[in-house]
Amino acid sequence: MNKIQSEKLEVDLITPKAATVDQIASIHGRRYIDQVRSICEEGGGYLDLDTVLSRDSYDAALMAAGGTIAAVDAVLDGYNSAFALVRPPGHHAMPNRGMGFCIFNNVAIAARHAQAKGRKKILIVDWDVHHGNGTSAIFYSDKSVMYFSTHQFPHYPGTGRMTEVGSDGAQGTKVNVPLPSGTGDQGYLMAFRQILKPIALEFRPDFVLVSAGHDPHKADPLGGMKLTSSGFGAMAGVVKEIADICCQGRLAATLEGGYNLEAQAEAVVAEIKAFQGVVPDVSGLDLSIAGRIEEVKKVQSAYWSCFG
Numbered sequence: 674m675n676k677i678q679s680e681k682l683e684v685d686l687i688t689p690k691a692a693t694v695d696q697i698a699s700i701h702g703r704r705y706i707d708q709v710r711s712i713c714e715e716g717g718g719y720l721d722l723d724t725v726l727s728r729d730s731y732d733a734a735l736m737a738a739g740g741t742i743a744a745v746d747a748v749l750d751g752y753n754s755a756f757a758l759v760r761p762p763g764h765h766a767m768p769n770r771g772m773g774f775c776i777f778n779n780v781a782i783a784a785r786h787a788q789a790k791g792r793k794k795i796l797i798v799d800w801d802v803h804h805g806n807g808t809s810a811i812f813y814s815d816k817s818v819m820y821f822s823t824h825q826f827p828h829y830p831g832t833g834r835m836t837e838v839g840s841d842g843a844q845g846t847k848v849n850v851p852l853p854s855g856t857g858d859q860g861y862l863m864a865f866r867q868i869l870k871p872i873a874l875e876f877r878p879d880f881v882l883v884s885a886g887h888d889p890h891k892a893d894p895l896g897g898m899k900l901t902s903s904g905f906g907a908m909a910g911v912v913k914e915i916a917d918i919c920c921q922g923r924l925a926a927t928l929e930g931g932y933n934l935e936a937q938a939e940a941v942v943a944e945i946k947a948f949q950g951v952v953p954d955v956s957g958l959d960l961s962i963a964g965r966i967e968e969v970k971k972v973q974s975a976y977w978s979c980f981g
């Protein structure tokens with residue numbers, strides 16, 4: 674918030690409401706929701722080795738989901754784009770299990786909310802350094818939700834191979850681009866321009882969501898990637914182009930990981946500027962990534978005519 678204010682970005686602030694249990698239950702089992710609430714009521718505990726609950730975590734998680742829902746509603750009410758600056762993150766959360774710092778899957782809950790409001794096909798773009806195994810699992814056999822992820826591989830949580838394409842008629846709607854550690858702006862932009870954009874234009878989403886994790890930033894202590902803040906802005910620019918072409922620019926983003934707060938703030942500002950039409954120029958190619966791009970295209974060419 675300080676960075677947004679010091680950069681004098683032209684934004685309106687929206688006060689979110691906590692998500693209702695029914696909204697959370699569009700994705701998560703009611704027993705799991707009750708379990709989280711009761712652990713918090715008893716003062717806290719662990720969902721897994723690295724997912725800690727404190728007394729206030731249940732309320733914070735409801736607000737994070739509610740904030741992401743509010744971002745969707747703002748866009749459906751006429752804003753071009755909205756950004757939910759929320760924690761805890763969500764993309765590792767499974768229907769009946771929290772993990773990887775995630776309690777409820779904010780972006781998945783927001784996708785179902787957009788669908789409940791009449792937007793049939795949803796594109797979720799996840800550039801967090803980790804694969805969003807929860808989001809992928811939730812929609813794995815659902816062809817109405819495309820999930821595109823770039824992530825460091827091999828890395829936590831171990832999923833996100835390019836052959837994970839979806840199942841039961843939803844093949845091709847899960848697009849995984851595992852990238853080697855050290856990938857920077859040019860490599861990421863190649864994946865966005867050469868894989869995401871053509872597939873997304875063929876999928877034709879009615880609404881676009883972004884799982885905006887900032888742990889692939891070069892200054893992040895957990896990730897091993899080399900993205901700069903401008904690189905995040907450039908990726909946001911590609912996503913904005915897709916939304917402009919397919920769905921009148923309708924686009925909402927939510928935070929995922931990101932553990933260097935200064936880097937995260939700078940990247941968020943670059944992304945908001947890109948959503949407003951000011952996109953950093955990240956040109957050039959990273960030839961070390963070219964082989965991986967071709968491999969993903971080959972896998973996805975079974976489902977999308979854009980790759981011949």
Ligand SMILES: [Zn+2]
Pocket residue numbers: 801802803886888929930931
């Ligand atoms: Zn992450």
